[in-house]
Amino acid sequence: MRRAAFICASLLVGCASLPKGELQTLGSEVVQEKIDFETLDVNVKRAKAAYATPAQIRTAYPKTIRVATPGGRDVQYFIERDDTAKVQYLSVRGTMDDKTLSEDFDAKVRDDRATKIPIHTGFDQDARAVWKDAQPYLKNGYQTYLVGHSLGGAVAAVLGIYMIEDGYKVDKIYTYGQPRFTTSAGVSQLGFLPLMRVVDENDLVPLLPPDMMVNKTFGPYQQVGPEVILLDGPNYVYLPSAAASELSLGEFWRDMGVADLKDHKLNNYIRRIDDKMVASRQVAYNARENY
Numbered sequence: 562m563r564r565a566a567f568i569c570a571s572l573l574v575g576c577a578s579l580p581k582g583e584l585q586t587l588g589s590e591v592v593q594e595k596i597d598f599e600t601l602d603v604n605v606k607r608a609k610a611a612y613a614t615p616a617q618i619r620t621a622y623p624k625t626i627r628v629a630t631p632g633g634r635d636v637q638y639f640i641e642r643d644d645t646a647k648v649q650y651l652s653v654r655g656t657m658d659d660k661t662l663s664e665d666f667d668a669k670v671r672d673d674r675a676t677k678i679p680i681h682t683g684f685d686q687d688a689r690a691v692w693k694d695a696q697p698y699l700k701n702g703y704q705t706y707l708v709g710h711s712l713g714g715a716v717a718a719v720l721g722i723y724m725i726e727d728g729y730k731v732d733k734i735y736t737y738g739q740p741r742f743t744t745s746a747g748v749s750q751l752g753f754l755p756l757m758r759v760v761d762e763n764d765l766v767p768l769l770p771p772d773m774m775v776n777k778t779f780g781p782y783q784q785v786g787p788e789v790i791l792l793d794g795p796n797y798v799y800l801p802s803a804a805a806s807e808l809s810l811g812e813f814w815r816d817m818g819v820a821d822l823k824d825h826k827l828n829n830y831i832r833r834i835d836d837k838m839v840a841s842r843q844v845a846y847n848a849r850e851n852y
Contacts, residue, residue, distance in 0.1 A: 591845050594799040596789055598837040601759060604735040605834055608710040609827045611637060611654035627698040632690030636716060640698050648704045651695060651720070655711025655738075668744055668779055674726065678747045679779040680719055681770065684712070685742075688719035695720075699729065707734040710827055711766060714739030718756055718785070731755060738825050740769045745780035748806060756786035758805070761833060762798075762849060763824040791833040795840040796852040804846075 610621055615628040618639050627640040637654040668679040699705070705724065709717035714736030721734045734756045743751065760767045770782045788805035790798035823829065844852055 590804070591843060592799060592801050592804070593843065594787075594801075596797065596799060596837075596841065596843075598834055598841060601735065601789070602831070602834045602838055604706070604708045605710075605737055605759070605827065605830050607650065607652045607708045608655075608713065608735075608737055609831065611639060611652045611709070611713060612827075615639075627695065629694050631694035634687045634690045636687045636691060636713065638691050638695065638713075640695060642698070642700065642703070644700075646704075647700070647702070648706075649699060650706045650708060651691075651699070651717070653691065653707075653709035653713035653716045653720070655709060655713035668747075668782070670779070676722075676726065676750060678722065678750050679744050680747065681715070681740075681742045681782075684715045684719050684740075687712070687716045688723060691716060692720055692723045699724075701729055703730065705729055705731045707731065708736075709739070710737045710830075711825065712740065714758075715742040718742055718754065721754055721756070722751070725753060733757060735759070737827065737830050738764050738766050740766050741782040741784050743783065743785060745783045747779070748783050748785050751785050752802075754785060757789065758784065758786050759789045759791065759830065759834075761791050761824045761829060765822065766825045790846070790849065791830065791837070792844070792849055792852045793833075794836055794852070795842045796844050796849075797837060797841060798846045798849055799843055800846060 607622075610618055613621070618628050619625045622639070622641050624641040624643050625639050626642050628637065629639075630637045635656055638651060640649060640651050642649040667682045669682050669685070670677045670679050671685070707717040707721050707724075709715070717736055718734055718739065719742055721731050724731050732755060734754065736756065737759045738761065739758055758767070767784065783806050785802070786805070787802050788798075788800045790800070792798065
């Protein structure tokens, strides 16, 4: 795990940033946002369940109608569907490991779609495989929620793009420790995506692929959507979409004495979210090291 953390940190050297004054202004602002940690808790446990066996998933979630690992992509997902309430959940397993962290960072435009969004090639291939397999089991018009951790979070977010483009009602996408799946050119087109990203303060994976991997046409890799940063105890940071993107490009560095992929594990996310269900307190991004 330490080797993977070293890979992550090494990739982050030389990241681009806004001028220091602008970063300080962004980081000192507190945009008040009451976060529903009970909902985050329910869904982080769905994300963890996606790592279980099909039998375990069906026992824990009796409304599950589909568990599959399609297209030889090693990405398991499961669908819960409540036909009475007309609600459905699709949760995707993450498989982020040393190999995943150091593999191809190529981004390609989806030429077969009207919206020409550049997307990380591997994540897009995974999302397409899941979408092809899942579509017969999903109901158009139902409230739809997508969930995923790590690579599974990136796949859930990309899957949300396909579903919305194909006319499905996607109410919210909850991701935990999600890596970047698009570039600055894609971010500018994804304002419609109802994505909520949750990250641990010391998790390196949300900064991958690093923004130093700049595509001459599409720009650097960049995060999409608002961000909830989990700190110790009741404390958290909330960053709206624009601030989250800019700060992750500039100041979201990690000290090697603190950062480790153990902070990427779901049990760590569950523990930190559980702390905030008792009491929660929003703090400024620049003040996060004090908590």
